[in-house]
Amino acid sequence: MKSLSFLFSCVLTVAACIQPSWASNSSHHLVLNDHIPDVYTVKTGDTLWDISNHFLAIPWLWPKLWQANPNIENPHLIYPGDKLYLVWVDGQPRLQRKPSKVIKLSPTIKVTRSPITTLQSSLVLPYLTEHRLLSDEALATAPRVIGSDDQRKQLSTGDRVWADTLLPIGEAWWVYRPIDTYSRKGSKRVTVLKEVAKLSVLSQQDETSTLALQSYRQEINLNDVLLPAPVQGASADLHFSPANPPADIDAQIMGAVDGQSYIATSDVVVLDKGHLDALQAGHVLQLYHPATEVAGKKGSYDYKRSPYSGTQFQLAPRGIGEVMVIRAYEAFSLAVVLRSTEPFSAGVSARSPQLTP
Numbered sequence: 033m034k035s036l037s038f039l040f041s042c043v044l045t046v047a048a049c050i051q052p053s054w055a056s057n058s059s060h061h062l063v064l065n066d067h068i069p070d071v072y073t074v075k076t077g078d079t080l081w082d083i084s085n086h087f088l089a090i091p092w093l094w095p096k097l098w099q100a101n102p103n104i105e106n107p108h109l110i111y112p113g114d115k116l117y118l119v120w121v122d123g124q125p126r127l128q129r130k131p132s133k134v135i136k137l138s139p140t141i142k143v144t145r146s147p148i149t150t151l152q153s154s155l156v157l158p159y160l161t162e163h164r165l166l167s168d169e170a171l172a173t174a175p176r177v178i179g180s181d182d183q184r185k186q187l188s189t190g191d192r193v194w195a196d197t198l199l200p201i202g203e204a205w206w207v208y209r210p211i212d213t214y215s216r217k218g219s220k221r222v223t224v225l226k227e228v229a230k231l232s233v234l235s236q237q238d239e240t241s242t243l244a245l246q247s248y249r250q251e252i253n254l255n256d257v258l259l260p261a262p263v264q265g266a267s268a269d270l271h272f273s274p275a276n277p278p279a280d281i282d283a284q285i286m287g288a289v290d291g292q293s294y295i296a297t298s299d300v301v302v303l304d305k306g307h308l309d310a311l312q313a314g315h316v317l318q319l320y321h322p323a324t325e326v327a328g329k330k331g332s333y334d335y336k337r338s339p340y341s342g343t344q345f346q347l348a349p350r351g352i353g354e355v356m357v358i359r360a361y362e363a364f365s366l367a368v369v370l371r372s373t374e375p376f377s378a379g380v381s382a383r384s385p386q387l388t389p
Contacts (some may be wrong), residue, residue: 034063048107062096062125063089066117076112076332080150081356081370082273087127088102092274092385099126109147109271118299150272150314156358156368159300161262162227163289164208167220173355175199175258177207178240187252191245192234195258199233200240204261206230207252216304219363224289224302225257274356276385277315281305283382285319285355289366294375303354303365303382306329315357319372320349355382 068087084091098108101120111114115130118352149156166174175197180187182327199205208225210249215221233241245252283305288295295301307310324347327335332342353372357365 040126062093064125065089065379070118072116072118074112074114074116074148078112078148079152080110080148081274083110083148083367087118090385092276094274095276097125097127098273099128099213100369108273111145111147113136113145137195140144147271147324150274151356151358151368154299155298159289159366159368161361163300163366164225164227164259165222165302165366166225166257166259167222169220170293171257173222175205175241175259177256179256181252183273187244187245188385189245189247193243193245193252193290195241196239197241197258198236198239199243199258201233201235203233204230204246205243206261207248208257208259209250209253209288209383212287214302214304215331216362216363219308222361222364225259225293228256228291228298230261240298261331266356272312272314272358274310274316275314277317277357277382278310279313281309281311281382281384283309283311283317283365285378285380286364287378294377295369295372295380296375297353297369297372301369302369303355303357303367305382306360306363306365308363311357311360313357313359316356316370316385317355318351318385319353319355319369319376320351320381320383321376322379322381323347342364349381352376352380366379 036151055362063172067259069248072083074083081091081093082098084094088094088097099119110133111130112161117130118126119126156166175195178194178196180191180193184191189230193207195205206227207229208230211224211226213221214224228250229252230246232246233243235242283303285295286304289300289302294300303311324335326333326335327342327344329342333345352374354370355367356370357367359366
């Protein structure tokens with residue numbers, strides 16, 4: 033009995049030692065990195081994620097560190113040249129912004145500055161503007177390309193394309209191609225669409241429309257999907273903040289939006305959780321390989337093949353990185369891989385940082 037007690041205490045000790053660093057901070061107290069300055073000047077090219085990583089051991093707790101100044105216009109926006117001051121309020125660290133001066137070239141002209149974004153716009157923007165998730169119902173009723181009058185696949189700017197629906201003359205429409213379809217229990221299926229060309233409506237005839245090709249990434253095919261061009265800036269908001277998600281999120285990576293089998297840092301993936309699960313842009317989730325099962329008799333262990341193969345063991349899931357949600361749909365989300373220690377594929381778990389495996 034004494035030996036069993038000793039063994040149990042050893043297991044607890046080992047478990048405590050190997051738990052992830054974020055798990056030991058389940059109360060979410062802010063932990064600052066070592067050797068950080070009291071004043072940080074924001075540089076061109078900085079992102080909110082860079083700055084959060086610079087100050088915090090757990091960067092998705094940024095909202096707890098940031099203290100917006102109510103006396104400043106748009107206090108949540110940070111610009112290159114701004115100075116960030118680390119102060120202490122009631123024993124807790126807080127970061128405050130002192131805006132840099134706006135340079136005026138003349139009494140009527142001043143330099144227009146752009147605030148820094150959460151992630152590099154070159155990394156995220158293409159996926160926010162060029163990819164869509166569409167339900168089966170929406171896909172079934174969307175206008176489709178029915179070809180060109182000379183049956184060519186290789187088209188150039190100015191060439192004409194026909195659609196099977198009457199579209200408003202003068203409007204801009206984008207051509208999308210289905211990449212993959214995903215489903216989750218109790219929810220509608222969605223299809224990932226990738227933009228391949230941009231068109232403008234020239235005329236209508238009977239039940240069809242004629243469109244002019246403005247630009248393209250790939251050749252346009254029969255049955256490609258047509259959707260209205262997004263309103264300028266409406267679908268490309270990059271000013272969300274890194275944040276801790278709800279405590280009970282346990283999502284699954286459904287696949288990469290570009291359709292590749294192996295996924296790595298900077299790739300964008302589809303998660304099987306969305307608005308209905310309280311996910312929103314900026315939420316950061318931990319990536320885990322699924323638990324491995326081993327079974328058999330001592331000396332003959334093997335990866336599980338049958339529930340009747342002897343003693344069974346389940347090896348703990350292994351953390352391999354993080355993802356950040358960049359757009360949440362009703363039941364699914366798009367997320368960018370912030371860090372991965374190794375390539376991975378669909379089926380990997382994406383969990384709230386509070387959830388220990």
